Amino acid sequence: MKLSLSVALCLTSLALAQEEADASRWGWNNYVSSKSLQKNIKLPNILRHSHKLLEHSKLSNGTRAFGTKGHNATARYIKQLLDRTGYYNTELQSFPFFAWSGTSKFSADGKEYETRTATYGKAGEVTAPVVLAYATGCLAANFGPAIKGNIALIKRGDCDLGLKVAHAGTAGAAGVILYNNVPGSFSGTLGASPRPEGPYTPVGSISGEDGDALAASIAGGKAIVGTLIANVVAEDRWSSNVIATTKRGDQRNIVMAGAHSDSVPAGPGINDDGSGTAGLLELALQLPKFQVRNAVRFAWWTAEEVGLVGSRYYTAHLTPAQNQKIALYLNFDMIASPNGGFFILDGDGDTFGTSGPAGSDHIEQTFKDYFTSAKIQNGTAAFTGRSDYGPFLDAGIPAGGVNTGAEGIKTEQQAAWWGGKAGIAYDPCYHQACDGIENLDTNALLVNTKAAGHAIATYANTLRGIPRTRNQTVTRRSSSLHSELIGFDDGCKHDEDVKV
Template identity: 50%
Template sequence: MRSAIIVALAAAASAASTPASLLKRQYHAAKPRLTADALKAHITAENLLAGSQKLQDFADAHPNNTRVIGSPGHNDTIYWLKSELEALDYYDVTLQTFSLVAMVSGQINAVIIDGANTTAGLLEYSASGAVTAPLVPVANLGCEASDYPAEVAGNVALISRGSCEFGLKSALAGSAGAAAAIIYNNAAGGFNGTLGVPPRPEGEYLPTVSISSELAATYLDAISGGATIDATIDVTTVVQNTSTSNVLATTRMGDHSNRLALGAHSDSVAAGPGINDDGSGTVGVLEVAKALSKYHVNNAVTFGFWSAEEEGLIGSTYYVENLPANESSQIRAYLNFDMIASPNYVFGVYDGDGDAFNISGPSGSTQIETFFEDFFESAGVNSTPTAFTGRSDYGPFLTANIPAGGLFTGAEVLKTEEEEEMFGGEAGVALDICYHAACDDITNLNMFAYELNSKAIAAAVATYATSWEGFPARNTTTVSRRSVVTDQMRKRKQPRHHGHRHGGCGHVPKASQ
């Protein structure tokens, strides 16, 4: 016993006298070598579903069942992510806190048109109010003050979607004296959206809701025939100053001058808990972060869980704009995962080279797109390009000329017959019928898509955390981040078909117009 004690004391003394740099090298050396197969093996449907249930529990524990920024459900999400990452003892974890105006709650009390209760959506940042007045159609698309006739004063403006922001339409209607606004879709079905963070120079927002094009057509026909259509709009919203935080976790080991960054947004809209949008990306990225902590990395990795994406990419923009220039140049690429478990899914890969949608990303974005295409091909499933519009959290990274890419399984757009053939599911039905709605809950997940996309995240992290071989060096001098592929250069990219189909149960850009 005495000899054992002496040995233990000697070992402790040796450790105490060992330089911190040597201990760090020994700690790193103790981790096994990272491979894509090893990291993918840690990703399981069971763990993904458990993480999603945790987010559902956060929403359910409070009134309104939401994880919108400023709500208790979202604050619980932030501190859970921080706790989970700190417990790994592998990352430097920080909260990056900022302030903004947010709609922390909102509900429709009544929308009654022509005497009938009407299905409508509440546009985020709508003002509160209760109004009963005739509908007055607005000319054109309601993007100019001259589109609003004098008779709109004191009444409810009926405005078509299209061409300009919802917020501009609501503000112009208010400036024209309208008491409320209804924006109707310019395609089949209804929609949800945001007016954007106030204030606007054109004026204050009105109580504003959305309806389908089909409903609007009946009202417009009746009004053109001389009828008066009365509408009751009664909504209650709470819009206030609040603070929120990004959760950032960077590996302590690895080359920090050749970093990989990846992320997902942690917030939902006010309408629901956001378990697919973007709880799926949040949990998928978190599970990869947990798995990575078991391995040695050659290149550092930063995981970002962005807040206030639904308010206009505010959290990711805040992060990128506050990066010192030397740190920004150290990020070799950014990967984004916003909605990876849509019930009527497609396997969408951001179109980094611009061949499909005529807009390309910075040098390196092509390689990211090819990586994910190859991943799905090796898994025996199809993939399809998705527009690289900058309307999720990769947008600010593109603005900073950082190569980017990622995955997306779809939002409110309808699945095409070709996509049904490629991916299963149901043509003519939204890729996510619960997009920005109360039903985006724990039942709104396709677990096959969820697990495979999360394994794709793991494969990409393992690859780039090991080596950037074959990846172009960062261009930190060119100001322009994106290019349009000319007709002469452009060769229309086709979705990848591999002869396999997987049934779904069962994004549009988040900018609102």
């Protein structure tokens, strides 16, 4: 339908009036600065979000793992609050992800073995003779007719675990026990199924010592009957990233910041990463008091804890033109560890030797500037790419961030700088049920939220020092979305290397 001229003019003036009203409501004449944004960051407001996240976890038995009611409630909560401001275009980026979790038990000849499992193994329960595979089971010919209907005992090594199990499956094995080729226990992944070599079976894995002893008995002619029980939950789970972009600001120069909104199944994740989630949310709720020169985009990633799935999905689905518009990415994962430190990701690589794309050095310096002005000693965290900034590095986007450490151990030097106890973890409740409200260092939560505010406000004003060079054909590490599936047992891939 074509509008008449007078109607069009009328709409234009209405739009202008609305814009003026918005301008006064949001202070659009008032460009954001580090100082002004920081001033609006209040600890009780951040903690209000933390308490909400804890409530969400109670919807699903104390967890906010992706795909649970608890996590969905967190995503909804964030989106609702942001929508209410009217300042953002918000989006739930929803997609399915195949989730596998499982445990196995194995006993034989009256002995209960310490048993782990391998991702993608099938569910099942079998009691049958335990039969040795020849060699390491990497060839179909390594499995004779005696395997049929029985439990195959296979040594690790020479080829991937999935190939061994598939060959055993083709030979008719009812189950597979994998044993380590070195001392100690292990767990791994079989890789996605189906595969051409054959079907998977229920799987358990045992230590090198146990496996060698068992194999020696069987080779010596002893008949051994074993019981393998594999409990497995494997399903597609739908889950969402929450993405919010300021309506104002230059949309060709986007300053992006993210935290992950999911926890591990074991706990509510109020520090990991409820701290980054709450801090960024509060920043996103205060930013509407100001005008921005460059657009700011916030992201709350789903399924970080099973392999950076949400952030990988996001970067994998950026067109080259969309990628080009993202000037940089800032990551905030675990910013309130109770025995933590103030670590900045090593963007220039001068501490750990691995740098990010050009501009990552500038981001590191921007955080350093903040800690210097706040008179807080900072440490450095290795730029390994093993949190949600990793997929951005792969996409050639400059990145950085701060964290307070996870399961790493605090040094004497760090305790002297930051207090806390040397010799114990930065977060003793890391990935555990006790990662609740009382697990937060509220001072660190406030300090790091302000650090995030400093960086966001700085770059929302100017991107000087951040080059926009992308080399799409050269990536630093592989991040193919479907190339791997990481079971819950593998846990969160936080940076463990922190240095002072």
